[in-house]
Amino acid sequence: MSKLLDLFLGQHQQQAAEQRRAEVYKALIHYEAKIGGQLFGPVAKGERREFFCLDERTWVWHEEQIDQFGQRHVTTTRYDVRPNGVFKSQGVDVYQALSPEEARNFYDAVMLYYERVAPELSRLQQVS
């Protein structure tokens, strides 16, 4: 009986630890996204802009704006890094190769992102 209880408690602790790790991971992505959104200049009041690395081959641009009629516009763009170039998707299952200018901007944005975010993450990994 006590072994069963130990097993249950062990699993519960493991799940709780994993949940905490997921919360920190999520919060760090948001923190990075905030920094990433500021790479392109100040964000106007009422607007929201984020740019972040989702996984090894995916970057996300997220922008929310309210137009002159009060209509809210949300744009989410995924950048898919492939061996033959970078493709973007703004809809469901439609990918489009970047134009030369977009590709240059994307490249610069990623390099800037790394320059700004890596020192922050390095600092955070040394705080314990």
Add this chain to the structure above:
Amino acid sequence: MNYNHSQFEETREVSRADRDKIAPVATQRLNLVYRAAGLVMQIGPQTAAEYEQAHPVYATANPAMASYLQAESAPVNPISRHEVSQSVEQVVPYSAVGTAAVQEVEQTSTGAELMVDDPRAVHLASAQRDVADAFDNDNFHLAA
């Protein structure tokens, strides 16, 4: 506890216990961002069309990376649906939160649209919802 930006900006206000939780995840993110930026750097700022005309510059620049990228670009179904689903869940483990928040996704109206026979496309809709959900938390709303 709920983590927020100020705690990352000013870690002196964070308890030792919480700092111990943040550090390993920060290491994980740092490694991921390093690899992701490295991939972009390897490909360089060129479009797919330009790339088709050029030789794979990464093939000689970094053999290990070239091998990795070429394996990924194998023409026959390089990523199984199961593997893709797993990877999305691993990266966004909190995907069960909320409902879709993308109220409007503006379609690109210029340029040729490329339909790609990529298994990941199947999961794009759910992945986009996951991304949107990740931002559907008031604690982390980033509006100025």
